[in-house]
Amino acid sequence: MHYCSQCGSTVQLEIPKQDNRLRHVCSNCGTIHYQNPKPVVGCLPELNGRLLLCRRAIEPRYGSWTLPAGFMETNETVQEGAARETLEESGAKVEVGNLYTMFSLPHVSQVYLLFRARIVAQDVKPGNESLEIGFFNETDTPWANIAFPVIRETLWLYWRDRAHGTFGLHTGDIVRIPGQLRRYRVHLNY
Amino acid sequence: MHYCSQCGSTVQLEIPKQDNRLRHVCSNCGTIHYQNPKPVVGCLPELNGRLLLCRRAIEPRYGSWTLPAGFMETNETVQEGAARETLEESGAKVEVGNLYTMFSLPHVSQVYLLFRARIVAQDVKPGNESLEIGFFNETDTPWANIAFPVIRETLWLYWRDRAHGTFGLHTGDIVRIPGQLRRYRVHLNY
Secondary structure, eight states: OOBOTTTOOBEEEEOOTTOOSOEEEETTTOOEEOOOOEEEEEEEEEETTEEEEEEESSSSSTTOEEOSEEEOOTTOOHHHHHHHHHHHHHOOEEEEEEEEEEEEETTTTEEEEEEEEEEEEOOOOOOTTEEEEEEEOTTTSOGGGBSOHHHHHHHHHHHHHHHHTOOOOEEEEEEEOTTOTTOEEEEEOO | OOBOTTTOOBEEEEOOTTOOSOEEEETTTOOEEOOOOEEEEEEEEEETTEEEEEEESSSSSTTOEEOSEEEOOTTOOHHHHHHHHHHHHHOOEEEEEEEEEEEEETTTTEEEEEEEEEEEEOOOOOOTTEEEEEEEOTTTSOGGGBSOHHHHHHHHHHHHHHHHTOOOOEEEEEEEOTTOTTOEEEEEOO
16 A cells, blocks of 8 residues: 555555554545455355355466355445355355354455355356356365365365264364465364 | 555546446556455453453443454454454453354444453453443443444343353344434344
C-alpha cells in the first residue's frame, strides 16, 4: 500500500496512538488503513456417499482438484458464501449443514470455514473457474493432485470420520515451514 | 474508496472480466480492490464458574459490557487472536478452548468467532479499551447493558448450556432490521 484510498495522498507506516503495531496511515487526512485476514468459505458437497470436487481452471494450482471454496463477499453470511461458491464453481445447489473444519493459514492471513453440505439439485456443471467436476469416494480421490494442504487435510478428516460414523468440528492451523517451498506444518486442536 | 492504494489514481466501480459483481478498479494500473468481511475473534474467559466481562472505554457503546473480542490481525491464527484480544482488554492470560459461537453479521460484513477459554493467570486489569472488568454469573450479568446483540446472544447460550451441562458449537446470523434503529433479527442454525 502506497497511497490513501480516501484522499490519494501518500501513506506511511507508523504505530497510531493507543495502538501497538505498525499501520498504513495517511500523511494528509490521517486515515488508518487496517489490514485483516480474509475468510474463505466453502463446502464438502455430498451425493450418494461421494464428495464433489472441482478441477481448477485458474492459478494457483491450475489443473489440481479442490473443494468448491472462495473468498467470502461483503454483506453475506458464511453459509450463504459457502453455497454461492459451490454454485459458481460446480453448478451444484446445496443445503449447507454443520461447520466441519476451521483452519487458520497465518502465512497468507486466511481463515478457512468449510461446511458439510447436501446436494439438492444435480444439474452440476463446471463454472468459469473449473475445468471439470467429479464425484469421489475415499479410494478414487485424486490424493496426489489436491490443490492445497487445507483441502487435503479436510478430505482426510472427512473420510476418517465417515469410517467412524461421527462428524465433529475440527479446528487447526496450517503453517508454511520457513525456507521450504510448499512444505507445511499441520496442527489440529481437536 | 476513491483512489488506488497502489498508484494513487482514481478508481471506478465496474464488473471485472470473469466476475459477477461491482469492484473498485484502478483507472490507471487496473488493480482490482476486493473488499471482504472481517473476522472478529474473542473469548468467554471462565474462572470459578464465572465469566469475565469488560466495560467498554471506547465507542461504539462506551460504558456497556462485552466479552473481550476484536478484529483479527494479519499473520495470526484465530485462537492466537482471541487470546491476544483477551490479554489486551482485560490483562487475563487464557488457554483457548473450543469454538463456541460463530455468528455472521452481514450488515456490517463481520464474522464473530468466540471461544470458550480458561483463565490461567489472574492478575487481570483493564486495558486501554476497558473502563473496568468484572466476573459474573448468570443472575448478576448486566443484561440491560450488554454492548452488542452478538455478545448478548452468546452469553444467553452460554448460561443455558451451562445449566444443561453441554457446550456444543452454535452458529447463526444477526441481521439489522431495515429502517429500525438498533433492532436485530437473530437466526440460529444449531
